[in-house]
Amino acid sequence: MFTGLVEEVGKVVKIREAEGKRRITVAAQTVTQELKTGNSVAVSGVCLTALDITPQSFSADLAQETWVRTAFSRITEGALVNLELPLRVEGRMGGHIVQGHVDGTGKFLGLEPIPGAEDFWLHIEIPPELEKYVVYKGSIALEGISLTVARLEGYRVTIAIIPHTIKMTNLASLKPGDPVNVETDIVAKYLEKWIKRDEAAPLTRESLVSKGF
Numbered sequence: 707m708f709t710g711l712v713e714e715v716g717k718v719v720k721i722r723e724a725e726g727k728r729r730i731t732v733a734a735q736t737v738t739q740e741l742k743t744g745n746s747v748a749v750s751g752v753c754l755t756a757l758d759i760t761p762q763s764f765s766a767d768l769a770q771e772t773w774v775r776t777a778f779s780r781i782t783e784g785a786l787v788n789l790e791l792p793l794r795v796e797g798r799m800g801g802h803i804v805q806g807h808v809d810g811t812g813k814f815l816g817l818e819p820i821p822g823a824e825d826f827w828l829h830i831e832i833p834p835e836l837e838k839y840v841v842y843k844g845s846i847a848l849e850g851i852s853l854t855v856a857r858l859e860g861y862r863v864t865i866a867i868i869p870h871t872i873k874m875t876n877l878a879s880l881k882p883g884d885p886v887n888v889e890t891d892i893v894a895k896y897l898e899k900w901i902k903r904d905e906a907a908p909l910t911r912e913s914l915v916s917k918g919f
Contacts, residue, residue: 710852
């Protein structure tokens, strides 16, 4: 499990393809100090297994499904990626629950300076099938970054971004039209499942309390 708090921005230095699989090698300085072979690491929001670890890099295999279903389809050698190690048992939950299981790819529309402020509006277009899981002031992970929805207009999501987030992530390297990894809040998906399962019975306050809400 991850929190969506990016620890380091790495650089893809090699993409090797063989037998329908791709192996990427990512240059990094911080997360490699703790990684061991077989450990999980979130790469721009995708949970991968670290291999061939050195003090300066690690590699990870990408199945064809991962390549097609995520924004990795746009990456080339030199691309910047957000890196995060799994949450420690004793760690603090600083962002929100992020599994590293990408629900789909959205479209980066751009960063717009907010007049009279140092902050920016981040504009993203999400896939139609994910709109039902996104709510005003709700959590969303984009490229593995834990963010809060400021505005939702149809499939267009707007998020307030502080300069620190731009500095510490790969957002500044994205171009309009680039696909971005989207993971919606797991709580919304569980709620949907419970409601569908219990749709024959009314959703009461008591039933929500029994589910922990």
